[in-house]
Amino acid sequence: MRGRLAFAAFLALAAPAAAQPAPGALVAPAQQPVNVGDAKFAAAVYHDSGAYQREIAVIAEKASAWIAERAPQVTRPALVLDIDETALSNWDIIKRDDFGRIIPGPCSLGQDGPCGWAAWDLLGVDPAIEPVREVFAKARALGVAVFFISGRPESQREATDRNLVAAGYGGYEKLYLPADGANFASLADYKMPIRTQIEAEGYAIIANMGDQPSDLFGGHGEKLFQLPNPFYRIP
Numbered sequence: 001m002r003g004r005l006a007f008a009a010f011l012a013l014a015a016p017a018a019a020q021p022a023p024g025a026l027v028a029p030a031q032q033p034v035n036v037g038d039a040k041f042a043a044a045v046y047h048d049s050g051a052y053q054r055e056i057a058v059i060a061e062k063a064s065a066w067i068a069e070r071a072p073q074v075t076r077p078a079l080v081l082d083i084d085e086t087a088l089s090n091w092d093i094i095k096r097d098d099f100g101r102i103i104p105g106p107c108s109l110g111q112d113g114p115c116g117w118a119a120w121d122l123l124g125v126d127p128a129i130e131p132v133r134e135v136f137a138k139a140r141a142l143g144v145a146v147f148f149i150s151g152r153p154e155s156q157r158e159a160t161d162r163n164l165v166a167a168g169y170g171g172y173e174k175l176y177l178p179a180d181g182a183n184f185a186s187l188a189d190y191k192m193p194i195r196t197q198i199e200a201e202g203y204a205i206i207a208n209m210g211d212q213p214s215d216l217f218g219g220h221g222e223k224l225f226q227l228p229n230p231f232y233r234i235p
């Protein structure tokens, strides 16, 4: 990590001067988007420098404060949580796969190589994102019901429940997963109707927390808490 940060500092200092071509010497594209290699590099520095963890902690603290204030004011208060990069961290596989997100394929913990995400999820070894686990614990202590809504398929229910409990999320109210093979233009098309269903059961969703805009889009949550995730996108 230190080497990577030092290299980033070196690039910041040295690259602009060294990269300046003579006027008129460079013919370059004008419209290409962000270079994927540069984006991966920036994401790794963001994670490894501690900035990622610090931003999560700040947002989690705001969520805890809001829940502590609001929960006593409503009947049947509820907290909705996403799972991946919200409750649980997949950083290990993100690193193994060099930011690729290939779903099929095997995964062996014994070898330090790339993994298929489906096989990875079935291992059930994700650690908790600790500040979010603390939000969960504080919410439960206040009598807030916690609902997990994830895009993981139904066939991963047993492994996901086992992982959540092992990571410190035991005592949640319900885990919602889409049917195997279900396809959504946006995962918001799955998650938003589930929140309306939770409300129809008499709960007041005082907070909804996720790492993707599709976790939060569509309302049905008093306050939305978006955690950082520059590593992958779930539309």
Ligand SMILES: [Mg+2]
Pocket (backbone or CB within 6 Å): 082, 083, 084, 085, 086, 210, 211, 212
């Ligand atoms: Mg997520």
